[in-house]
Amino acid sequence: MARVARAELQPAASGATLVVMTGLGVAFLLFMAFLNVVKSGNLLNDSNLLYAALIFYCGAGTLYLGFGITGTPSYIRFASFATWAGLLANTGAVARRWYEAGHPPFASIYEMLLMFVWTLAVLTLVAEKKYGVKVIGTVTMPVAIVGVVLMQLLRTEVRPLVPALQSTWLHVHVTLAMLAYAACALSFALAMMFLIRDKMKTETFLAATSVFVVATYVGVLSRFEKWGGLSVAAWDPEQKSEVFLSKGVRLFVVIPDLGWLLLLVLAAVAAPLVFYLVWRKTQDEGWLDIANRAVFLSILLQILAVLFFVVRARDGSYASLDAEGLFPTALAASPFILSGLVGGIFVSLLYLLLLWRRNDLERMLPSADELDRITYKTIAIAFPLLTLMIAAGAYWANRTWGSYWSWDPKETWAAITWLVYAGYLHMRITRGWRGRRAAYFAILGFAVVMFTFFGVTYLLPGMHAYA
Amino acid sequence: MAASISAPRKIWQTLGAIKTGVILLILVVILSAAGTVILQRPATDADEMQRAYSPQILRLLDGLGLTDVFHAWWFVLLLSLVSFSIIAASVQRFRNSWRFYARPYKSPDEAFRKATLSHAVIPVRDEETGLNAAEKVFQKAGFGPERIVRDQSFSLFGERNRLSEMAVYIVHASLLLIFLGGIIDALYGWRAFVTLTRGEQSNQVEPQKGIKRTLPFAIRCDGAGQENYADGTPKRWWSDLSVVKDGQVVLRKQIVVNDPLVYGGIRFYQASYGGTGKLDKLVLTARPRDGQPPKEVTLGLREAAPLDSDTTVRLADFIPDFVVRDGQVYARSNNLENPAAHLVLESRKSGETVNVWLPPIEGLDQNASSPYAFEGKDVQMAYFTGLEVSHEPGQWAVWAGVLLMGLGLALVFYFVHARVWAVPVRHDAGHVTLWIGGTANKNRDAFEQRFQKLVEQIESELKISVKAGANAPAVVLAEK
Numbered sequence: 001m002a003r004v005a006r007a008e009l010q011p012a013a014s015g016a017t018l019v020v021m022t023g024l025g026v027a028f029l030l031f032m033a034f035l036n037v038v039k040s041g042n043l044l045n046d047s048n049l050l051y052a053a054l055i056f057y058c059g060a061g062t063l064y065l066g067f068g069i070t071g072t073p074s075y076i077r078f079a080s081f082a083t084w085a086g087l088l089a090n091t092g093a094v095a096r097r098w099y100e101a102g103h104p105p106f107a108s109i110y111e112m113l114l115m116f117v118w119t120l121a122v123l124t125l126v127a128e129k130k131y132g133v134k135v136i137g138t139v140t141m142p143v144a145i146v147g148v149v150l151m152q153l154l155r156t157e158v159r160p161l162v163p164a165l166q167s168t169w170l171h172v173h174v175t176l177a178m179l180a181y182a183a184c185a186l187s188f189a190l191a192m193m194f195l196i197r198d199k200m201k202t203e204t205f206l207a208a209t210s211v212f213v214v215a216t217y218v219g220v221l222s223r224f225e226k227w228g229g230l231s232v233a234a235w236d237p238e239q240k241s242e243v244f245l246s247k248g249v250r251l252f253v254v255i256p257d258l259g260w261l262l263l264l265v266l267a268a269v270a271a272p273l274v275f276y277l278v279w280r281k282t283q284d285e286g287w288l289d290i291a292n293r294a295v296f297l298s299i300l301l302q303i304l305a306v307l308f309f310v311v312r313a314r315d316g317s318y319a320s321l322d323a324e325g326l327f328p329t330a331l332a333a334s335p336f337i338l339s340g341l342v343g344g345i346f347v348s349l350l351y352l353l354l355l356w357r358r359n360d361l362e363r364m365l366p367s368a369d370e371l372d373r374i375t376y377k378t379i380a381i382a383f384p385l386l387t388l389m390i391a392a393g394a395y396w397a398n399r400t401w402g403s404y405w406s407w408d409p410k411e412t413w414a415a416i417t418w419l420v421y422a423g424y425l426h427m428r429i430t431r432g433w434r435g436r437r438a439a440y441f442a443i444l445g446f447a448v449v450m451f452t453f454f455g456v457t458y459l460l461p462g463m464h465a466y467a
Numbered sequence: 468m469a470a471s472i473s474a475p476r477k478i479w480q481t482l483g484a485i486k487t488g489v490i491l492l493i494l495v496v497i498l499s500a501a502g503t504v505i506l507q508r509p510a511t512d513a514d515e516m517q518r519a520y521s522p523q524i525l526r527l528l529d530g531l532g533l534t535d536v537f538h539a540w541w542f543v544l545l546l547s548l549v550s551f552s553i554i555a556a557s558v559q560r561f562r563n564s565w566r567f568y569a570r571p572y573k574s575p576d577e578a579f580r581k582a583t584l585s586h587a588v589i590p591v592r593d594e595e596t597g598l599n600a601a602e603k604v605f606q607k608a609g610f611g612p613e614r615i616v617r618d619q620s621f622s623l624f625g626e627r628n629r630l631s632e633m634a635v636y637i638v639h640a641s642l643l644l645i646f647l648g649g650i651i652d653a654l655y656g657w658r659a660f661v662t663l664t665r666g667e668q669s670n671q672v673e674p675q676k677g678i679k680r681t682l683p684f685a686i687r688c689d690g691a692g693q694e695n696y697a698d699g700t701p702k703r704w705w706s707d708l709s710v711v712k713d714g715q716v717v718l719r720k721q722i723v724v725n726d727p728l729v730y731g732g733i734r735f736y737q738a739s740y741g742g743t744g745k746l747d748k749l750v751l752t753a754r755p756r757d758g759q760p761p762k763e764v765t766l767g768l769r770e771a772a773p774l775d776s777d778t779t780v781r782l783a784d785f786i787p788d789f790v791v792r793d794g795q796v797y798a799r800s801n802n803l804e805n806p807a808a809h810l811v812l813e814s815r816k817s818g819e820t821v822n823v824w825l826p827p828i829e830g831l832d833q834n835a836s837s838p839y840a841f842e843g844k845d846v847q848m849a850y851f852t853g854l855e856v857s858h859e860p861g862q863w864a865v866w867a868g869v870l871l872m873g874l875g876l877a878l879v880f881y882f883v884h885a886r887v888w889a890v891p892v893r894h895d896a897g898h899v900t901l902w903i904g905g906t907a908n909k910n911r912d913a914f915e916q917r918f919q920k921l922v923e924q925i926e927s928e929l930k931i932s933v934k935a936g937a938n939a940p941a942v943v944l945a946e947k
Binding site: 169373380381383384387388391394395396398399400401402403404405407409412413415416419420422423426427430431456 | 485488489492493495496499500502503507536537649658724725726727734736738855856857859862865866869872873876877880912
């Protein structure tokens with residue numbers, strides 16, 4: 001029976017332990033960071049502040065998760081306190097960066113992530129305090145943590161602005177983009193919670209999360225090379241940038257054997273999906289049990305995969321298929337593989353959280369109707385922001401390149417995002433779509449946003465080279 | 468009856484259906500996504516296209532127009548269909564909305580009173596007291612109440628943000644306006660390029676394809692330059708431009724990236740900057756061998772200057788990066804790296820010429836027999852500035868559309884059309900109650916709270932004290 005399995009897998013829930021442990025963890029890390037700072041003598045540079053923000057966000061994320069697992073109300077208080085502290089440090093990092101660069105921090109993907117995480121933290125607190133969606137941090141904090149980790153990998157030094165970027169309209173454009181994207185992220189989290197509150201079957205979440213993780217691994221394994229290697233971009237540690245063979249063509253190196261390991265993990269993350277399908281066919285609860293255990297196992301293997309990836313790709317030189325000799329690589333060269341792998345673990349963990357603590361979660365959430373309404377409200381904020389973001393971008397392009405619209409991939413995808421949300425609004429307003437269908441639409445919208453933000457930059461060619 | 472619907476009418480109705488709109492939107496999304504994944508023609512050069520796709524696939528893609536999706540006839544057709552769909556949908560729904568907008572429902576009858584979502588009934592002494600209290604409260608809350616007098620009854624009506632009912636039409640109109648701008652630019656707009664060196668002027672600009680275009684005026688470059696950051700990356704490119712019309716300078720402006728020059732609807736953008744590999748000016752010090760004071764001469768290529776009453780010097784050649792092979796001087800590159808200047812000294816009296824090379828080149832130079840010793844002082848290379856020229860007559864429609872859309876979206880999302888009524892009702896038994904009702908076109912939960920507050924205020928205005936639990940509650944807040 002499923003019930004037995006759940007009882008077995010359920011960790012011993014103890015009241016204050018998590019708060020104390022998290023507190024100690026945060027204090028320890030801050031102390032270590034402080035020692036580091038004392039050595040370097042520069043307390044308030046943006047990487048230190050960002051590091052502090054990371055620690056607090058991790059603490060907040062742990063506490064939100066802990067709240068999800070144990071249902072202890074006091075965790076929420078500490079979690080939002082940690083979020084406040086993280087936000088403070090994050091604000092400091094933004095201010096410091098702004099001061100150092102002499103322009104608002106919107107010029108590179110690093111700076112944009114900085115703003116994105118900041119906005120996400122603000123909106124999390126707003127959703128929590130104003131709308132009472134307490135567990136929102138369970139979803140948004142991991143996203144923020146992944147964002148900050150990515151920033152640690154990306155180049156951080158202040159670069160002078162190339163002439164095309166010296167425009168107030170750029171700042172307007174990017175600010176609007178970050179605000180819009182953060183609002184979209186929030187609507188996504190709310191839509192997820194709606195589905196939980198709306199009694200969507202836990203099994204369906206199993207299928208959805210498994211499909212997501214499998215898709216991530218399939219995506220990563222598109223870099224699978226002959227003889228089990230995994231090809232990653234080469235990295236020039238001196239230039240702190242990728243190595244280019246010619247304009248726009250990156251040099252890839254092959255890390256041997258890593259491909260086999262990831263293939264193994266792909267099999268492990270696909271297993272729950274297979275067992276789920278068998279369950280659908282046979283309706284035998286036993287298969288669902290096996291599927292849930294397989295999720296647990298797959299998390300362990302995913303952690304292993306991340307560890308191996310970090311160890312192999314952090315530094316070291318590997319051969320390339322395109323050029324003679326050995327070339328170095330670094331984690332910074334493969335931010336998307338890394339965030340995909342880490343994201344997979346988070347998604348699987350969130351599923352386990354749902355599996356074990358569904359009742360407590362539901363108790364803590366506002367009613368389904370309320371969640372549906374707040375989701376709509378966030379999109380009602382996001383959509384005008386998206387519109388203005390596109391308009392400001394067009395105006396800037398018109399002043400810089402002499403054309404307000406040139407069907408550049410980033411532009412096109414921004415328009416697609418806009419159309420998807422426009423579709424959502426039409427279905428909701430004229431067709432009265434509420435509940436599930438609206439929630440699916442909100443989730444789709446956010447997926448498109450993520451592709452526009454990350455996918456287009458790295459996968460498709462175009463003019464938006466700096467972002 | 469269905470059979471009697473004519474074909475054009477049917478098409479019209481199908482165009483206006485929300486289903487059609489959504490299907491068209493999905494098509495636009497799919498095709499534009501395809502346009503970002505498949506390499507596109509004008510932006511990607513032909514070589515790269517051939518490298519990326521096999522010949523058969525490339526032929527297929529070209530044939531389908533997938534290598535230039537955004538200019539393919541079917542994409543244009545699709546966008547036109549979207550526009551028609553928006554027009555049809557808006558027109559079909561407009562009549563009802565306009566009726567609702569232009570003729571507000573001011574004195575609710577009994578059926579409406581029963582059906583209204585938020586309403587309350589308060590006992591009042593007589594009609595006038597009740598209406599006065601309600602009027603005062605509505606006024607304060609910004610509903611601008613008016614007294615409605617009918618044959619049999621009189622009542623109070625107030626509303627806010629009625630324009631919000633029309634907001635969706637504003638948004639749709641703004642979208643059409645943006646499309647219109649795009650169409651105008653597609654038909655009458657153009658983009659071209661012109662390259663100028665310092666002092667050069669031109670009224671010809673070169674489009675990406677097709678023949679040169681002649682402007683009704685000329686553009687002249689008075690100077691161009693680049694400024695760098697300390698680390699050598701470019702900080703700023705600039706060009707001093709003059710617009711010359713009928714031999715007169717009518718406009719001067721220094722343009723930089725992000726700040727174009729606009730004249731007669733034509734915009735000039737700083738697009739590129741670089742060296743031409745040609746000399747602009749060479750400054751030399753000429754020291755006479757007879758001990759006279761040295762002289763400074765400035766020469767352009769193939770220019771001559773007198774050094775004294777007899778001798779002139781001519782700059783015969785300038786090589787920015789020279790190399791000598793087999794007794795010949797060759798140019799290795801166009802960069803100013805290893806320059807050589809070939810000077811020719813000519814004596815007017817004897818007609819003799821002397822070849823001087825700077826630096827001396829063995830076998831070629833006759834520097835020793837020259838009456839002057841030359842020394843290079845400064846070299847200025849000629850730089851070109853590349854200007855993107857564009858004419859977009861439709862952009863004003865686009866920006867107007869954007870502003871209108873901002874307004875429309877603000878009205879759609881943030882302005883709630885709220886209506887309130889107060890109707891005194893005299894019952895058969897002789898007592899009078901005041902019916903208060905309200906509706907909002909969106910965000911109804913927030914309006915409900917606001918409405919309750921309004922009712923409370925009217926009550927306190929009427930000085931009705933509600934005793935909790937005593938008798939039947941005086942206020943009946945009903946939700947249906």
